[in-house]
Amino acid sequence: MHIAILGATGRVGRRVLALALADGHEVTALVRDPNNIERQPDNLTLIQGDACQAADLLATVSRADTVISCLSTGGAEVLSTATPLLVGAMGQAGVRRVVTVGTAGILQSREHPALLRYETPDTRRSSTRAAEEHRRAWEALAASGLRWTVVCPTYLPEGEPQNLFRAERDYLPDGGTSITTGDTAAFTYRAALDDAWAGCRVGLAY
Template sequence: MHFLLLGATGRVGRRILAQALEDGHEVTALVRHKDKVTLRADRLTLVQGDACSVADLALAMTGVDTVISCLSTDGGTVLTEATPLLIGAMKAFGVSRVVTVGTAGILQSREHPGLLRFEAPDSRRSSMRAAEEHREAWARLAASGLRWTVVCPTYLPDGEPQGQFRAEREFLPDGGTSITVGDTAAFTYRVAVEGTYAECRVGIAY
């Protein structure tokens, strides 16, 4: 497969990049600073640019089969700016599959039907702004007509993959409190390769 990877220098993106190259896939990584990517391989193409640029996304989209986006909010509006541009570029180049990493805050609340987890009365207010960004990105993907998946980890400490975790469509697995960066990257990569969990949010936790 040929992946376009956004967020390749982040905690999750770095691991996905390494795994995809190890498995023999082609990867185009759109990055702001090439020197932040330490891996080099014949199958890796680094495109210096910005996910919020139509021209840069078009340059990176050539020959791609599937998009994996590990973009974070960066405390601003990166997701709400980049997502519609990404959708437009994918449609222009005939790419239909996209897997993104979101947050458990945009999953459905078990205790408060009809609300997302971050909208529930007992949610942490400190994460509200980021959750709103992720919700808007998810809403745009859901309306796009693309084959999308939003992987939604809960608390995300650094750590290697343990391999034993739970995944559930639209909800966070009951009682789940954390999942490592390693397992989040492994799951996101597997979903992209296998084409599973299409057109849904999927919560992951131990």
């Protein structure tokens, strides 16, 4: 399988990249600085560019069977800019499957089913900017016609996979408070290899 990866130098993305390369997949990764990728085996192609540039995205996904995006909000409107461009590039390239990493804030609230978790009156977020960015990205994917999945981890400390996490469609598993970057990457990578979680947000937590 040929996998295109965005955000391959981030906390989750670098782990997804390592898993894909270890399994022998052909990988194309879009990066701002290739020097941030220490290991560059023969099955890795690096595209130096910007996820907010349509031409760079098309070059990255043009030969892919599936796309994994671990882009963060980047302190700006990176996701809401890049996601529609990614949808367009995938359409041009004829690629249908995409898995992205979001946030648990855009899952449905159990206590207020008509609201997303970040919109509830009892949210403890000092700012909803990042959640709103993730929401716009999710909405663009949901309207795209692609086979999409948004992986939505809760509090995300650095850590190795424990392989004991819970996953739930559109909701955060009840009582879940954290999930490591290692387990988030492992789930994201596996989700990209099939369609089992296509068409939904997936809440991840221990």
